[in-house]
Structure formats: structure tokens, C-alpha cells
Amino acid sequence: MVRRIEAVSVVEAVGDDIRGRLFAGELVGGTALTEAIVAEEYGVSRSTAKAAIEKLTAEGLLQRDAHKPARVPVLDADDVRDVYRTRMRLESEAIRELAAARSVPPAATEANARVRATGAAASIDSVEPDMRFHAALVVALESPRLERMYLSLVDEVRLCMAQVQGRRLLDVQQIADEHQQILDHIAAGDADAAVQCLHGHLTRASDRLIAALAAAP
Amino acid sequence: MVRRIEAVSVVEAVGDDIRGRLFAGELVGGTALTEAIVAEEYGVSRSTAKAAIEKLTAEGLLQRDAHKPARVPVLDADDVRDVYRTRMRLESEAIRELAAARSVPPAATEANARVRATGAAASIDSVEPDMRFHAALVVALESPRLERMYLSLVDEVRLCMAQVQGRRLLDVQQIADEHQQILDHIAAGDADAAVQCLHGHLTRASDRLIAALAAAP
DNA sequence: CTATGTAAACTTGTCGGACAACGGCGAGAG
DNA sequence: CTCTCGCCGTTGTCCGACAAGTTTACATAG
Missing domain, CATH: 1.10.10.10 (Winged helix-like DNA-binding domain superfamily/Winged helix DNA-binding domain)
Structure with missing residues (x-):
């Protein structure tokens, strides 16, 4: 220790x-x-x-x-789209490489367990484990530079979340299920399917965020 | 003007x-x-x-x-590997998206023409157009954040090059040919083949750089 | 001789104050 | 009404100062 x-x-x-x-x-x-x-x-x-x-x-x-x-930047729909597109690119690559090795990062499964453990009442508390899940996928590649890039993106995501504070965005159980699907596809070595899942997952999140953003001001 | x-x-x-x-x-x-x-x-x-x-x-x-x-950082083999791995990840994604749209960035073909136009005598003069070719692929996605990330990587690549100054790394014509192959695959919409080419292309470059680095000090 | 401890030189971290340059805003001139 | 001028807030840059941390050299004890 x-x-x-x-x-x-x-x-x-x-x-x-x-x-x-x-x-x-x-x-x-x-x-x-x-x-x-x-x-x-x-x-x-x-x-x-x-x-x-x-x-x-x-x-x-x-x-x-x-x-x-x-x-303090005001993030508009274009910003959110770009942030999530970029997230998708980095995470896609991570998923592809993980699927090729059929290696499921333990940190990711652990983080998703926490997501699921979140009571449906407090969806705000689920965003931290959610972030950790996605970050775990990238961190698992053990690439300092990729990790640094991704973490800077995460900061911007948090900024987005702050702008639509507390708004319930998606069903926690659904999120956890989608995460699990991604992990399953990785374990099966099916990169394309995993990426497909991720694409849907992040697209939905992005759309919800943009909608919430439009409703806020 | x-x-x-x-x-x-x-x-x-x-x-x-x-x-x-x-x-x-x-x-x-x-x-x-x-x-x-x-x-x-x-x-x-x-x-x-x-x-x-x-x-x-x-x-x-x-x-x-x-x-x-x-x-001034001293880049070792691990650094070079990480830089090029990360390059590969970003460029792969760019290529996949371009191939999906079958869209070949004009800036890329133009840059590659310059690469080929470089006399075989001065391979040092070819690195700038070479960089521009690769950057053009990423820039074509028009994603401010992805572009910013990639450009920061480019800086590190230039740092690598500086550490093995002037060393002739690869045959200019071969580089231009490999670039052209990538563009062709993009035009044909064959993402996997294009990524495969890029993989070989960058892996060779990375290996050469590491070898030159080991010989330098 | 090695190891320990100490002093000196160098470097960065932070502060406070100062002034020029730039931007915005309102009042007054046309 | 529009344009200009000048005031005021803000940043850019400089200077000088001191505390705190690092490195080096050296002297001393074992």
C-alpha cells in the first residue's frame, strides 16, 4: 500500500x-x-x-x-453534437480493439454494476458511474495520449450536463442494459455489433441532451 | 483577396x-x-x-x-509507439467515415501530389506534404475537437522527427503509392481495406522511426 | 571511504504594484 | 440620427521582491 x-x-x-x-x-x-x-x-x-x-x-x-x-462557454446544439461525435470516434476505436482481443475491462463491468445499482429515483447519481463505464473502455487501452484526449472530452461532457442541470435524461436501467450489450459483444469479439450499440447509445444521449438544451433557456 | x-x-x-x-x-x-x-x-x-x-x-x-x-522531452520507443498508435486510431476513424461517404478529400489528393513531386533526393522536404496528407483526412471531418486533438499529435510527431533529424526514413515514391491506395479504397467505399493500408503504412513509419531513434544516441 | 548533514547557489511559486493597450459605453457634436 | 471622443473597466506586460523547493558542493562523523 x-x-x-x-x-x-x-x-x-x-x-x-x-x-x-x-x-x-x-x-x-x-x-x-x-x-x-x-x-x-x-x-x-x-x-x-x-x-x-x-x-x-x-x-x-x-x-x-x-x-x-x-x-463560461455556452454550448449550443452543434457543440454537443461535436462532443458526442468525437466521443463516439474515440470509444469506437477502443471498442474495436477490445473486441479484437475479446477483453472486457473489469473496471467497465464494475462501473456498470454501479449504474444499475443506482435507484431509479436519482438519475443524477448515475451519471458519475456512467462516465466511469465509458472512460474504463478507453483507459483499458493503456495509451497515455488517447486517455488524455478522452478525459478532456469528458470535462466538456460534464459541462454539458451542468447546463441542463438535474434534468432526468434517460432511464437508468435502459442505460445499464445498453452498456451490458456492448460488453457482451466485446466478449464475443463482434466489434461491428458493439460499435453499432455504442452508436445508438451515444446518439440517444446526444439527442436527449440537445433537446434538454433547447428547452432550458 | x-x-x-x-x-x-x-x-x-x-x-x-x-x-x-x-x-x-x-x-x-x-x-x-x-x-x-x-x-x-x-x-x-x-x-x-x-x-x-x-x-x-x-x-x-x-x-x-x-x-x-x-x-525538452526525450521520446523513447514507447512514446513513439503511443503517438503512432493514437494517430492510427484517429486516422482510422476518419478513414472509416470518409469511406462510408465515399468522399475523398481534395486537400488529401493535392497534398499527395506534392509528396510525389518531391525529388527522391530530398526526402526531408517530403515530410511536410506527408503531414498535410494525413491531416487532410482528419480535417475533412470538420470536427473542431477531433481536429484539435489530431493537431496536438502532429506536434509530437514533428518532435520525433526532430530527434532523428534528417535521417532518410522511407522511400518517397512508396509513401505516395500507399497514400494513393488509401484514397482509392476510400473512393471504393472499402473502409476495412483502407484502414488495413493505413495500418501498414503507419506501422512501417513507426518502426523506422524507432529504429532510427535507437541508432541516434 | 562512505554516509550523513549542512550551507550555498539556483530555480520556481506567488505576491504587489505599475503602466500601456485594447474594448465598450455613453455623452456630446454634427 | 449618426459619428466621434473620451472615460472606465479589463487585459497584457513588466519589474522587483521574497518564500519555498531543488541541486550541488562540501565538510564532518562514523
């Missing part, structure tokens, strides 16, 4: 907290985050506030153009 | 120049880039030097851990 500790710099701490507020929906799309405001809110210098903002901007969680304050 | 101009900030300018030096092989792997050195070299303050370094670090072109100077 390794005891892990980690010392985070101030700009990291500030960045992480803002990220949290973004995902929690506390910072709604369009909100302006000036360096001065962030600096004062956290009691840090403008330099570190600037650094934190630029870090988040590089991650795609904030938008900013020169000489203007950073803003 | 629109005359495009662009005003870049100082940190951008510094970052771009360092990037250029990295790609030119002027900064060899392992070199330490302290904030003070960069600041003095470009006659800027340490703050902006710091920002430039952090930007490049975020792009993966420099490595750095806390309280230590940034270093």
Missing part, C-alpha cells in the same frame, strides 16, 4: 475549484470571469488568478479572446 | 519561436529551459517567459514538474 500525498500549487487549487463550480452548474454559461474577480474571490494575486484562468481556457472549460474577460 | 493579419501577444510569439526551434532540432531532447534563460534570450520578463513555457508544457512539447526547470 502506497501512501499517496499531493501538494497542489495555488493556481492548481484555484483552477480545480473553479472547475468544480463549473461542473456543479454554479457558474452558468455566459458568466464572465475577470481576473480581478477571481483574484479577490480566492484572495490570491491577479497573476495566479490569470494563470488559473488560462489553464482552464487551455482545457476548453473557459473561452476567452484577447483583452476580454474569460467566459 | 482578403489580407489577413494577426497580432500575436508576446508570450505567443516566444512560444511559437521555441516551438520552431524544437521542430528544427535546435533544442535537442533533454535540454533544460529555465524561465530566466528564456526571459533573457528573448528580452522579456520572467513572467511572460513563464507563461510561454507553461503553454508549451500544456501542449506536450515540454515536460516539467514542480520547482524544476522545463525540459
